[in-house]
Amino acid sequence: MKKPALPRQNGSAQKKSLSSLLAVVLFLVFFILALCANIIAPHDPWERFDPYLPPSVEHWLGTNDLGHDILSELIYGSRVSLLVGLGAAVLATAIGLCVGLFAGYYKGVTDEILMGITDVFLMIPRIPLIILLAAFLKPSFWIIALVIGFLWWTSTARVVRSKSLQVSEMNFVLSSKCLGFSDKHIIFTDIFPNIIQIVIPKFMLTVAAAMITEASLSFLGLGDPSMKSWGMMINFAFTKGGLINALWWWFIPPGLCIMFFVYSVVLLGYSLEEKEQAVLGIS
Amino acid sequence: MFSLSLKAENISKAYGNGRSSKKRRYVLEDISFEVQKGETLGIMGESGTGKTTLGKIVAGIEKATRGEIFFAGNSIEELSKIDYARFRKKVQIVFQNPEGSLNPKKTVEKSFQQVLELIGIPTEKRGEVLLDMLQTVGLSEDFLCRYPHQLSGGQNQKVALGRVLLLEPDFIILDEPTSALDISVQAQILHLLKEWQAQKEIGYILISHEREIISFMADRIAVLKEGRLAFTS
């Protein structure tokens, strides 16, 4: 039979689809920048010109204290920021997915232990811990990504667990059990495909969180000085007098980049989540 | 003569996690029955009497609070790994809600393929076996590339039955297999079930709230009421 009448497409729905289109475009722009940095950037980011040059035809965004071209730095910086964000999010999502799937499928003691661990991780004050770690370990870009990944999986694990609890009670999972399929087979071919749609938006939000964390750490001077991320650029602008002398072309562009990229990722995450809810008929 | 049977002995099931017996609510109490290969035991009960729970316990996918299930004379709790795998293959269950019995993210073909792989049919023979099974359950080849939501309730139920039949089970537990279906489809499925029983000597435990269906299908009838099972003549 036909479903009852759907609400008409109204203005707000159109606005929503427009904003998700914007998010996709922004995301793609940054992604291409990062991927083809060596082709797009006008100069090598380590090449030296005259320091403190204002924006000109030669250097669209001027140069910094060491004479590096800021536009090129910005373009190469997208690589670092994206790598940290994506790397940390991949790790966090993988851990969260496994913990959530196993807890939700096996239930009982396994569930209690795994969720206990999740609660412990949830209580860790994350930023102070990272600051401590960064201070003791040699600040390196990979360590930062790793640490963020190891700390940001908890909410994914919880969402995945509750959904897989629900899915594993459904008849097709019981049928698979009864037909004699292995647990591994059931978890990865029966349950996983039915929760992937809630994991993707969660992944996008983790990317955003990881990028902001990396930027904050770099700004605090705990980043990797050999890798020029956007956060690192703001940090240099701050410590090397860019801010005091109001050299706006130095600190505003990386800030805007962080803002727009995080914005696009979060929007993308939300619109994916909404799509999922629309499919399920919630919202 | 040795005959293969599926037996439930003093099955009780309680919900609620209170340690003291007062806090527990028993949905099933001391249920015992035995089914032989080739016969149908009809269990009749209104909704909310624990019919579905009983079906799941007998199929071995839910644990009883007390009591045991015996397959071919051995308690399924004490089976060796090999024997348990045999039990798992030989005792199957079909659920009431046909839409939920198939993974919504898999095509019908994939759903079948995975069972064929599981039971170790060589790749080159799978196509043939699959087509045979489709014919048995009365579905055409075009259904293979469809997803469960593109099928009607009856077609979904036929796919679910076909998957189960591939394992050549000795016993199938049928939990309201037709209650969500239209009457003409219900008639088709009931007749299919009868045909298979005659051909392959399958034992059925048919759980339903409809007296007419039970009396049409069953050799023996039991009524589930307030958690207890009573046999009628």
Added chain:
Amino acid sequence: MSCLHIKHLTVTFETLMGTVVAVDDVSFDHESKETLALVGETGCGKSVIASSILKLLPDNANLSGEILYGDKDLLRLSERELADIRGQEISIIFQNPTLALNPVYRIGDQISELFRVHKRASSKKSKAYATSLLGRMGFKDPEHAFHMYPSQFSEGMNQRVLIALALALHPKIIIADEPTKGLDDQLKEEILKELMKIKEEKESSLFLITHDFDAARNIADRVALMYCGQIVEIALSPDFFDEPFHPYARGLLKSLPSHDFAPIPGASPSMISPPEGCRFHPRCAERLEVCSHEMPEPIKKSGRIIRCFLYR
């Protein structure tokens, strides 16, 4: 005197898979005070007919034909004019009672709202109306029921509330779309009894849509049978159940328990590409040469309307 004429109603839906013809050239009259049961299997389009009478269809639906109520064509009324008819003149009872009630409002408020909006009654008066209505629907303590939320009621009780809602304004026509689907046998009987009682009291007419043949046999005056978007037979209920004319009707009645579930071969066709000629001919045991390429038109025969070449 007939109160609802449906003439050549056709409803199509545009979907990604193609155009679905859910209702195809359906015509029938609904007499006042009679109980007409529209029976058919899942997906034959019977609920779409119910929804099109009050124009409660999704945006991708295209309607043509006429639905005459008195001298008004319901399909051509504006939303505002329809709002006056919905509930007051024609009301509808949906199949899923728990979903059809708003979970965050009390039962009593949902009923009394009707009186406030449609009759402009004061809130005190409408509360009194609502309480007496609940009492009449078989609630032992209507005061108590007034203050309950839908989630605190069982499915059967919610269905009674819905019936109360549908009958509150004494409509002339009650449309009940599978009112007993998913309910226990005992509840089914009670709900139908309740429905009939009120219908007799108020002298309304009842348009019952169901897949339950027993319900249709028990309460309907006339039965209309649908197959794949078309009405294939309309007859008085005793005639229909004693001696159905259409081969599909005969097959269906044989699938009932009383005939040992003798099945009709094949399955209902897709509504996107229905078979040519008579929709039922691929499954029909008595098909003629003409059935496979020509569509039978509905004809009158011994007090029935039937769409089959066997009775030409």
